[in-house]
Amino acid sequence: MKSLLLQDIQHFFLDVAGVTRFTGLFFRNLFKGRFEFREFINQCYRAGYQSLLLITVTAIILGLVLTIQIHPILLDLGADILLPNIVFISVVTELGPVIIALLFAGKVGSGIGAELSSMRVTDQIDAMEVSATNPIKFLVVTRVLATTLTLPLLVIYGNLMAYLGSYAGLSAYGNISFQLFYNRAFDRFYFSDLLPATIKTVFFGFFIGIICCYMGYYSDKGTEGVGRSANAAVVASSLVIFLLDLITVQITDLIR
């Protein structure tokens, strides 16, 4: 039992070192040689556009459920006019970025991990390297840039959908005009609330891309290796999302 735990701890630190080295490899190859623009656009389409439906449904439900949960509590306190503002700030600063990033890690991250792992076990990555193509440039740089770019955009879009979901939820309790809802939502909402939330999604996207590419690129052989890589990609990137969120909140608090 003790040796299993020690083994797990050893693997953890090896993975941390591996991801750090892999990140260095990413940056070294980022500006090397021709940029694979077509593949980058393809990855943006797969990571971004193909996630829209999932994000739309989830975000609307998020806004709706949050409104339905909070409304009776605020009503009791006589503070129900604050509901649009509370929901909006909660979603934009925290719930939106984290939940959408977790969904993104699950959908896109696991796909990247499984795809690269499958390419590794079928020698496709070796074939690329032997034909004098840089596989890091083609496979990793494009995917990491795509996740870094598309996640913040998906979060902004998701926040908007959550906002609409909240409005739909509040409308069920009585007539409230969209104009009034909009004014109340943005009351006491400052740019300094939006900026850290947006910046952290860039880091979320970057680390989801790097970690999932790493897990897939250095996967073990066999079908078991593919499954393990996809799973490890999601678990590791989900943990990192929470860690980064904790760090960002501390920094934001210090700046305030």
Added chain:
Amino acid sequence: MKTFEGKKVIDGVSFSLFEGENLVLLGKSGTGKSVIMKCIVRLMEPDSGSIEVFGKDIGHCRDHELAEIRSRIGYLFQEGALYDSMSIKENLLFPARRNNGLRKLPEKKLYELAEKNLTSVGLEDAMDKMPSELSGGMKKRAGLARSLMLSPELIIYDEPTTGLDPFTSVAINNLIMQIRALYNTSAIIITHDIKCAEVTGDRLLVLNNGKIIAEGSFAEVKEMNNEEVQLFFNQ
């Protein structure tokens, strides 16, 4: 020499390949044949020793020198290693579009080159198919067509007939000889298939436990008074 987890996979292997020659590396599974090939193209690095490819020490090449050497080598992986997400046409155009010499050609010329290479391997109708639509033998032929796109001087065949039925194996063996005649290539063929070794090899190297235990033409090796060597011929 190359070691994995304390076990010597290659131990004191030394050989040369002559221009225009088909050299067969014969050995049972796990004798280090694929490891040798991966060291030649620097997908792996040996623990000791040196490898010279086209007159250059591949272990100490700079990136651009390594890329230049690799562009002169075609590598047919065991399962073909076709890129799943691309059609056969895109698979063939992929290395060509990234090669410094070929990418300057108009797309039409590259397409014609891809068509020519697919025709030479008997897959003229497979241009728009996806790898998942091809049989095992067809995947190997498509992989071979892709490896021909950069007009290699050396082709490495990694177990070209493994997993194929006898009829397709014969077709692949014949194809290897046709490719040499058409494209004037040298080749290293890794196999444990005696028939493949007999048809395709000008010279055989027999590997066992990471060492070369026999060398010569097929007829010479077959007549050798060596128990380990005779195990292959008595299958």
